[in-house]
Amino acid sequence: MDELNGHVIVCGVAGIGMRIVDQLVASGEQVVVVGRTPDPRLTAAAARWNVPHLVAGIGIADALAAAGLSTAMAVICVEQDELWNLETALLARELRPDVNVVAQLSNATVGGAMNHGGGPGAVLDIADLAAPSVVEACLGIAVHDVEIADIGFVAAQLDVSEKSTLRTLYGDLAPVAVVSAGGGLIACPGRDHLVGPGDVATMLGTDDDFDRAHISLKRGAYVGERSVGPRRRDRVRAAVRGFVEDTNPNFFRMLGVLLTLLVISSTILRVGYTKPGMSILDALYFSTETIATVGYGDFTFSDQAVWLRLFSIVLMFAGVTTTALLMAFLAELLISRRLSQTAGKRAARFMTGHVVVIGLGAFGIRVARELKSRGRDVVVIERSANSRFVSAAATLGVPVIFGDATVTDTLVDARVAHASAVAVLTSDDMVNIETGIAVRGVLGDRWPDAPGRPGVPVVMRVFDRSLGDAVAHRFGFRNVRSTEELAAPWFIGAALGLQVLGTFSIGTQSFMVGRLEVAADGGLDGMAMHQLSANTRVIALRRTATGDVEHPPRRGTSFAAGDHAYVVGPYEELLGVLRRDRGLV
Template identity: 30%
Template sequence: MPIAGHLVVCGDEPLAHRLVEELVTRYRRHVTVILPSRRRNHGPQIARLPNVRIVEADRLDVEAFRRARVAGAESVAFVGQDDVGNIHAALQAQELNPRVHLVIRMFNLSLGLGIRNLFRDCSVISDAAMAAPAFVAAALGEVAPVHVRRPGRTLFVADPADVPPDRVICALSSHEGGRTVLLPRDPAGADLVLAMAEGRDGYVEHLATPDVPGRFRRWLRRQRANPFRAVRVLFARKLALVAVGLVAVLFVGTGILTSVNHLPWYDAAYVTLLTALGGAEPDTAASTVVKITQTVLTVVSIALIPVLTGAVVEAVVNARLAIALGRLREPMSGHVVVVGLGNVGTRVIRDLHTRGVPVVAIDRVGTARGAQLARSLDIPVVVGDASRAETLRAASVQSARALVVLSTDDVVNLEAAITGRELNPAVRVVLRLFDGDFADRVERAFSIDVSRSVSYLAAPSFAAAMLRREVIGAIPVDRRVLLIAEIPVCRESTVDGGTVATVHDLGGVRVIAVKNGLHQQWSPALSTVLSAGEELVVVATRDGLGRVVEATT
């Protein structure tokens, strides 16, 4: 018998695990999970969660969807890494249940927006796009560049010292007794606030995309900063030393001929150069000094032409390699090293490049998702194991400002972070880790600056989308997250007829606006009465969002 209104999640990756956990613990919903095996990846952890039914299937096909009872499902989420695979599976699910709400994970948001017309009821979310700004901000030691645009208003996260008090919508966090408090009631001591900007005044600069110089201008700027950079790239050190030695001999020969034969320096240089390139004619009447000089220059002539030929060949080869690989071979400094060019890493290097921050990327393979993008942006790419010191040295981590480690393997990430910190004790380390408790211990034990979990940041948005609630922003605070969401007030719900204070009393939630049709009331008074049909714009913790969704349904 079909289970009416149940939810279906397809996948066994970290995001699937977090999503299912969010649905069963915070929203107390029954979830069916389709995965290849309950014994692989995050299958064991998912299977241990309450109110979870497991359907094992090697492929997401019609048979798997029938076994998962998709025909009677309320929502189905597709959270695999393959955009095309997710679209194909969603089309099959829609054939079985035309009324089902589909939530599709997409890396390519342009494609995601384009395919919405294929589905009757669909939400497209990119976990990479949500998480990347948090990693970029952590790498640069800045406030996360989160902003939300609403009709007539733009909200952004800021340091309270950077905005006037009348622009502050609500306090997001404060430090009390050595711990971080989310959504404090007293905004006076807040260290992070949600602020409002209007029009194009001075406060919108927080949201502006910086002007990035073109590829030629970036090259020219690098040459001005270091005029010998291109020489070091195109010529090997040993070849350069040999060339310098030969040139020194030519200068010495010129000086000797000037002194002994009493020639002007330019004539002496002329005789020296022709003697070195063409060899000298024997002159028994010449002085001993001239004979020795001519002999040395003749010997030099044997090596000079091959050295010049080798230099030209090496310069051409190295120039072509630099263009082909999208990287230069000389050390860098003041840059950000990004390890892992998967979905999140690709977004991070693009965001850093857009902000004009120099970047070096590392991945195990040269065919990773972000490798082609990196080369097209003239970002150096080092292919190798980031947990090995020689790979990190090739990326000049010893002179980098930050190391951002973003692979999907916690062990590899930790090894790379520790190795990077050994090579450069001053480097700012930003680490991607799935397990929150493990991440907290790692931060304390190894002095890691910041750790983030992509699935932790993204799962609440996917869960809300499955329940047809829209999360319009996610704000990372330490290893926790605050969510900005629009919540409709349903008739005869707990909130219907209550006040804004009623919602605040739920805990972990602040109402920042009340929408009634086209009218929006920002920063409503606590005594404002709420009624069915209105929408609340709230900032909430993960638990708080679950409570307000339940109270408004």
């Protein structure tokens, strides 16, 4: 591989690695793939991409050297085994301190230590990168804040109310995308693009720009209906019903045996106890004493008939046994695992306007944490009681319902029909699709496609972008999010020198805001704005010579070496701009 120069080494192709290599190859980058172990999928994928591939069985350091680390531009570590990512990143940095090293690590402590003075590159966490898009979809957030050149910008989705051009409706606001009434999306249209009622235009500018266009921004999320608190009578009924549902049925059998003993003993004592006789209350009192083996000395069997003394022996043994069993079942209710697995159902019993998160993995807990930080009530559904994030959910005060989310009863326990949003975030695409269909059945006329109703946002995690598009089209899901689509731009941008400032989703398309430095004698040096791709928009330009920021730059404005260009668009288009700056186009 001596002929390679300025290439990217991608270590790991499972999951997001596949998308990263796909995009790098599509952008014309030279790529070498390194796998941790021999895998037929790696061989087949490398053949499809027509890229060299290696297996690190000989050792990571030797594999990196064989992949051309000495001449590589970047190393991306996205293997599913994060310990292997850490080892690869450390070795790559040790062997060549100046190479860009980008690694996937979910451990915040280790990642922070790696980022602190560790050389060029970044340590990223897929869950942190993708979670904000899911939270925004759940809460119906249509306003995205991003800082560009130390200036606060806003990308806002606006409903078009009349037929006109974007320039006429929104003045100098920069068009980012238009979603037509039919669902089609146009990225970065011109200001003279014609729109009409039913279309949704995403425009970008500063708060002052929106004020000049007489547009009032509504930041934050729709809160939805909140639980107003049930009446005391309803709470008592629910508490009783919950106690009955959670208790071992044998508890009630033993309770029935104990009551039967009391009735029989009280009747016998009332009739057969002499010297002196007993009232009904005395009989009940003495029966309770005998069963509980307390004996205060105020009543005794010593001077009673033989048959009654024999009965007292039987009564004491029966009472002790029954009471012990009753206490055992009560202890089971209080301290057993059964209680912990039903606590979530009880906590969710009166929730309204909450968000249901299905799947308590690294991604699910990250979304739940962000929702809680925004003041929303959250209920989590998790299949396995052994999830390592159960304690984290308890710390957040988030109830967890253990069960299969594809089963209607589990969704009913989480009160999905009364939720303000549902996020389906398990690690299995098929389970997510099946769960989404089950959620649609439970929501009924609150499903987003129901006529005359805004609907409940149902956000579905699907790893592959093409599968996500197909699922959205076939089953009518409006908010399908591909984690690899959301996170891949950050890894690619960090590897190639494009600083990612933020991402947001419009429909199923991801948009990225990034910053690049115009290279001297590169493809952008001296180029005018209107010569760029029609699907990319330059928002601002910071001039190195003067430090001034041009916003917005005009069509005739030209780039100069050293300028910082702030661009927005689909990340494939932004990578094209980056390649052009490097003189590869």
